[in-house]
Amino acid sequence: xxxxxxxxxxxxxxxxxxxxxxxxxxxxxxxxxxxxxxxxxxxxxxxxxxxxxxxxxxxxxxxxxxxxxxxxxxxxxxxxxxxxxxxxxxxxxxxxxxxxxxxxxxxxxxxxxxxxxxxxxxxxxxxxxxxxxxxxxxxxxxxxxxxxxxxxxxxxxxxxxxxxxxxxxxxxx
Numbered sequence: 443x444x445x446x447x448x449x450x451x452x453x454x455x456x457x458x459x460x461x462x463x464x465x466x467x468x469x470x471x472x473x474x475x476x477x478x479x480x481x482x483x484x485x486x487x488x489x490x491x492x493x494x495x496x497x498x499x500x501x502x503x504x505x506x507x508x509x510x511x512x513x514x515x516x517x518x519x520x521x522x523x524x525x526x527x528x529x530x531x532x533x534x535x536x537x538x539x540x541x542x543x544x545x546x547x548x549x550x551x552x553x554x555x556x557x558x559x560x561x562x563x564x565x566x567x568x569x570x571x572x573x574x575x576x577x578x579x580x581x582x583x584x585x586x587x588x589x590x591x592x593x594x595x596x597x598x599x600x601x602x603x604x605x606x607x608x609x610x611x612x613x614x615x
Contacts, residue, residue, distance in 0.1 A: 485587035490600030492576050499573035505608040527614040528562040537609045541589045554582040
């Protein structure tokens, strides 16, 4: 597992189709999802968010790193931690609440993400859930897409995807 800072240019170099201008707003890059226009209950991933989900499927965690040392050329005061731990139910509830999710919905999502039923979400379980957002059909996937869609436009941008992923990774032990 690795953590990589990412920007639009980096993603476009790896996934040329991840250019958000290549698809109309609200239209999924997934041909199965793009067969019909999204309804108010459906949230789709932008091409950039699709690329991020594919990173997750490969076990790569992508986060936003804010470090004043990186922009000034100076060495950061301390290196960024590599998240490879797990998240408790209360930590997941706190992240979910910051994205406007009720405690009841957070508990249901936590239970769905905790595949091995050990009471915590491992980094692998989190990556699996995040990567599943590129597929439709799962209640958990739709719930995560709705959680990510903070501006409620029916489409998850790469930034919205990264905001949730970064919040989850920052809560890992």
